[in-house]
Amino acid sequence: MKTAPRAPLMSRESAAALDAEDRLAPFRNRFLIPDPHLVYLDGNSLGRLPRATVERLEHVTRHEWGERLIRSWDEGWLELPEEVGDLIGQSMLGAAPGQVIVADSTTVCLYKLASAGLDARPDRNEVVTDVDNFPTDRYVLEGLAAQRGLTLRWIEGEVGPGALAQVVGPRTALVALSHVSYRTAAIADMEATTRLAHDAGALVLWDLCHSVGALPVELDAAGVDLAAGCTYKYLNGGPGAPAFLYVRAEHQKALRQPIWGWLGREDMFGMAFGYQRAGGVRSMLSGTPNVLGLVGVQEGARLVAEAGIDAIRAKGILLTELAVDLFDAVLAQRGMELASPREAARRGAHVTVRHPDAARLCRELAAQGVITDFRPPDLIRLGLSPLTTRFVDVWDGIERLRELL
């Protein structure tokens, strides 16, 4: 990964020159961009709409639903959760087939996985997470802890083996962390952190919401037990599209999720008496899959797979390097702080800056056609989704911010 210092780029022309050299630039045309003047730095909250998705939704709606009707379940719909799961797993998560499935929302997936993981360590009564973990992750764990009388142990400061070592121990049942911080974009050392948790006898659950589709993840190689993530950010799956979850093959027989339903049953259309789990990761399913959501995820994931996650990561580094360079050149002197890591290898695909007036600045940026994300109390997040963000977008967005300050 490119981390060597570079000369700052001080003109819009030099940003445009980077776009001209960018071999991923043509992918932007694979998305619908109705307003070319909008500077959209929020693809990490809701990714843009792929053109292929427009066509696919039209086909699935008019032909598969409207014409084939109930028959479509036997003509491909029932296999979508595993098919799209394997596409995501193989092309960007380093997961061999049969371990990833698309289902529910991220919150429900986290609940299922955390619950299953806790059941697997019945003699332990502590759960580790970090104070800056995404709210829904924290709330899911709080709910489980309240119901089961467990203690939450909180990591403060940067997530990694050093911080984990302070709180993990023989009573730790589960360590649940985000791979890339939704606030700062800091990347946790997945492999070392997982190993440390395993050394203590705990299972590990990684939230991949801000990783998937932005940088390569190596779940199998890192020894990860459980993971979940969202599809409407860098995967461009659409608003509220279903999430995905990963259960390591060797755990699939032992781990049991709490929401037993007909989709997770062996021979579901037998509708027989008594729940018998389906084999493999399919037992993580509960209710009827959301077809329109699934095909949106499939189209979005196909674009990521076609571009290649390594090429996406390389461009993500260049985009965030440009943002950091511009920050140093024009924002640092205006009372702003960089909240993201300076070292590109330790930073995901967004750059976060801190300012006491962050909320107002975000609103004013939006009024001027620059969409960013406010994260309380004082953070502005610039999401630089590599498939759809141009280098000139970074330049324009930061220039607009400079003017406001």
Place this chain on the structure above:
Amino acid sequence: MKTAPRAPLMSRESAAALDAEDRLAPFRNRFLIPDPHLVYLDGNSLGRLPRATVERLEHVTRHEWGERLIRSWDEGWLELPEEVGDLIGQSMLGAAPGQVIVADSTTVCLYKLASAGLDARPDRNEVVTDVDNFPTDRYVLEGLAAQRGLTLRWIEGEVGPGALAQVVGPRTALVALSHVSYRTAAIADMEATTRLAHDAGALVLWDLCHSVGALPVELDAAGVDLAAGCTYKYLNGGPGAPAFLYVRAEHQKALRQPIWGWLGREDMFGMAFGYQRAGGVRSMLSGTPNVLGLVGVQEGARLVAEAGIDAIRAKGILLTELAVDLFDAVLAQRGMELASPREAARRGAHVTVRHPDAARLCRELAAQGVITDFRPPDLIRLGLSPLTTRFVDVWDGIERLRELL
């Protein structure tokens, strides 16, 4: 409700005459019907595609997602779960506003409600359901019972106060039943059954999957505690569209669902430390709502509301009466049994017939363009969704079945 005996209709012309008189007939044109020769008697598994949904999905996709992007969450998306919930609640469930919300799948909604209900009766250790309840309902309860060490008590035979009286008692925490049987279409007496459960000190959870959009339900008046149902049958919400759930207003403060997530938190975008439930039924939400699914449900529910649930019920009775008349005239003598109630007031909007070769007959019907549902081991379900099924469809379907026998 019309239950008086009528003279059997023995010709296709007389069925066509009923269509000519049907004031709901124009509603069929509000749906996409690409193959006019298909006899679709499965709208109770997957309802047809409303034309308005095609346009709405196109608008939401291209304009709200593609153009407005993340801003759409503040421009209406965030309110959809409650807005669509209230539409369903007020127009067909007899539920005052603020008690119904659209979320997740039916299975996950049942899990949340059952879990919340069980938590509210911590000193009781039995759950009542019936052996013919829909599989996912039974599995959800089995899972909760296994996790909490509860005993499942099974109703055998027809669901109602008589059968419930055999198994309910001072140890019953929750009674979970289907209002309309997915197998036979038998309607349970919701009010009397609920009262009996309450007399025993239990809470009641009704599954409305085969009721909603087919017949009026009076949740508030019947004193129902909890209910959930699906939107892709008579509501025509689309494949795997999100489900809805009802929590009686007076229970909302005390009942707490298990999957704590950011959508169910007070001031969700505060992203603050520590889960604090949102007020009202919104606390039943967990993860990010599925927007494409929600708008499909909204369009489908609007059609039901426009037609009026009483008019839909009246037509449903006429359609199923015709099916029963034709059954008596041509199927009964050919080795088939009627599995649905004969009395229209006790029957939902499908008619089920029993035959040892049901599986083969369903396949052969499908090959001839008559889509029905096989339900193991020996049932054929004829779903007569009133907004889209014509009287001639009933005639054609049963005529094709007669020819096969």
